[in-house]
Amino acid sequence: xxxxxxxxxxxxxxxxxxxxxxxxxxxxxGERRVNERIVASIKAAFTGKDDIKLLNYxxxxxxxxxxxxxVGFLRKDRKAIERNPITVKRICAHLYEKGIDKIIEGASxxxxxxxxxxxxxxxxxxxxxxxxxxxEFKASTDGIILLDASELEAKDFCNREMGVxxxxxPDLVAKSGRxxxxxxxxxLSQSGGSQDRGFDDGMALAKNPSGRAxxxxxxxxxxxxxxxxxxxxxxxxxxxxxxxxxxxxxxxxTLH
Numbered sequence: 001x002x003x004x005x006x007x008x009x010x011x012x013x014x015x016x017x018x019x020x021x022x023x024x025x026x027x028x029x030g031e032r033r034v035n036e037r038i039v040a041s042i043k044a045a046f047t048g049k050d051d052i053k054l055l056n057y058x059x060x061x062x063x064x065x066x067x068x069x070x071v072g073f074l075r076k077d078r079k080a081i082e083r084n085p086i087t088v089k090r091i092c093a094h095l096y097e098k099g100i101d102k103i104i105e106g107a108s109x110x111x112x113x114x115x116x117x118x119x120x121x122x123x124x125x126x127x128x129x130x131x132x133x134x135x136e137f138k139a140s141t142d143g144i145i146l147l148d149a150s151e152l153e154a155k156d157f158c159n160r161e162m163g164v165x166x167x168x169x170p171d172l173v174a175k176s177g178r179x180x181x182x183x184x185x186x187x188l189s190q191s192g193g194s195q196d197r198g199f200d201d202g203m204a205l206a207k208n209p210s211g212r213a214x215x216x217x218x219x220x221x222x223x224x225x226x227x228x229x230x231x232x233x234x235x236x237x238x239x240x241x242x243x244x245x246x247x248x249x250x251x252x253x254t255l256h
Contacts (some may be wrong), residue, residue, distance in 0.1 A: 004243035004251060007069040011244060012224040021220055024124045024245050025187045032062055032239050034107050046100050051092040054093050055081055058095065058103065065098065065106030071249055110155040121171055121218070121245065128249070129174070140175055144252045147173040164211035171247075172218065183216035185245060188223055191231070199223060206240035214255065217242040 002008075011017050038060050044212075045053035056078065058064060064071045070087055074080055081088055095103055131148035132140070134157055147154055151169040158173060159163050162180050173185040184202040188195045202217035219242055226232050235242050243251060 001236050002239055002243075004241055004247060005238075008242075009224060009246055017246070020246055021187075021244075025120045025220070029085040032108050034247040035059065039104060042103065043100055046096070046103070047100060047123050049096075051088055052081060054092055054095060055088055058107075061107045063109060065095065065103040068094075069229060077157040100123050103194075115229060120187075124245070125172070137175060141178050144174065144176050144249075144256065147175075149173075158211075158213070162211045164213055164215070166205070166208070170205065170216055172216070172251060179255045180213035181216060181252065181255065182213050183218050186220070187245075188221035189195070189221065190222055191226055191229060195221075198230065202229075203231075203234055203238075203240065203242070206242055206244045214241065216251070220244050220246075220249055 033139065038057055042057045045057055055074070059071070059078070068091060070091065074087075098106070125146055129144060129146045131146045134147065134149055134153065137145060137147045137149075137157075138161065147157065149157065149231035154169040154173050155166060158166055158170065159234050162182070164182065166182075170182040171185040172181065174181040175182075182205070184205045186198045186202050188198055199219070202219055206215050208215050217240065223229065223232055223235070224244075227236075241251070
């Protein structure tokens with residue numbers, strides 16, 4: 001096991017890991033706010049059995065009241081509502097069956113925690129590190145800095161200057177002294193499904209052999225204690241730099 005993984009495992013299993021982690025990933029209830037004006041319009045359309053208005057108003061909600069494979073298409077092309085009466089009738093029949101209370105309840109349902117956490121790592125790095133533009137980032141030879149650039153600019157810089165061959169911007173693009181560091185950052189609250197895919201993405205970057213940057217997977221959550229999990233074994237028997245965000249500062253300092 002990589003030494004940084006070992007330090008993380010010790011931190012997770014013997015110290016106040018969760019208490020400290022909340023500094024980076026604070027807990028949020030995540031309930032969605034539903035616009036009262038839209039709610040009033042939905043209720044009026046529902047009472048009047050106006051399918052077209054009911055569907056249009058529910059499509060205006062941040063979250064559609066239930067999962068339907070055709071909703072994404074209709075959100076992008078509202079004119080398709082007029083052209084597809086059978087689809088509209090089917091969807092609205094389900095809405096009427098649910099009832100107005102269930103419609104509002106479904107629209108207010110909490111956002112998935114992993115989606116809410118998406119920007120927390122970035123927010124934390126902005127508070128804890130110096131961010132600079134591309135020219136200063138490239139010229140710097142001392143201290144620890146992070147790249148402040150758009151997604152496309154950062155990705156192109158990583159590929160052009162570091163030769164890492166990636167298809168999207170890493171969550172972390174840093175420099176410690178003269179050494180480049182890139183990494184994916186994930187807080188994975190459970191195993192399975194999209195969380196497994198998030199783990200696989202992070203490991204793929206950490207094990208990427210291309211270019212002249214240190215690659216890291218800054219991973220927190222349940223995978224550190226799921227010792228029988230196949231993904232945990234990738235950490236246990238691997239050499240990649242996989243560690244908690246709580247060790248990121250120490251990791252970067254050692255490279256300086």
